[in-house]
């Protein structure tokens with residue numbers, strides 16, 4: 001049965017899908033690949049680790065631990081670097097000021113927020129993994145249009161990554177239920193909404209190359 005948690009998450013996925021733009025110009029396509037790689041390569045594994053450390057539910061922690069193991073064993077950061085570089089984009093940790101500004105929000109309010117707010121973190125990760133089913137094919141089409149040849153990253157992520165998307169959603173559910181003994185429903189819902197919204201905004205600001213102002217979902 002669908003409850004408030006599912007409703008919040010589905011609303012966020014839908015808004016993300018509605019607002020995700022697609023570009024035909026090579027300039028915009030390169031900009032998106034540059035922004036995405038510079039935001040994700042250095043940050044994704046640290047975010048997973050911060051989330052793992054903050055979780056109270058041992059089942060949720062185990063789901064995130066498995067995800068970290070896959071990221072490291074499969075060298076996903078290297079895979080992403082090869083993917084964009086085959087399309088002519090040189091990875092640089094400070095490709096764009098937008099990334100710094102967007103990172104500032106998601107790090108401050110979600111991943112590096114203290115005291116540890118596990119629900120914000122795991123909700124943000126669940127959004128990132130679940131929306132990837134929609135935006136990875138878009139990134140792949142950009143790389144193809146720019147002459148990219150290395151698609152291991154997009155093959156491993158996107159549709160093929162449905163398992164991770166499901167695992168992180170399950171981890172969110174486990175943490176949400178686990179905290180029910182200490183925190184009222186309204187408090188937990190708010191934490192999920194904040195984490196989920198921040199993640200969707202963060203991704204949209206990177207993937208929508210023509211967005212200049214910090215975008216907030218309403």
Ligand SMILES: [Fe+2]
Nearest residue numbers: 070071076157
């Ligand atoms: Fe990955």
Ligand SMILES: [Fe+2]
Nearest residue numbers: 129161164165
């Ligand atoms: Fe994944």
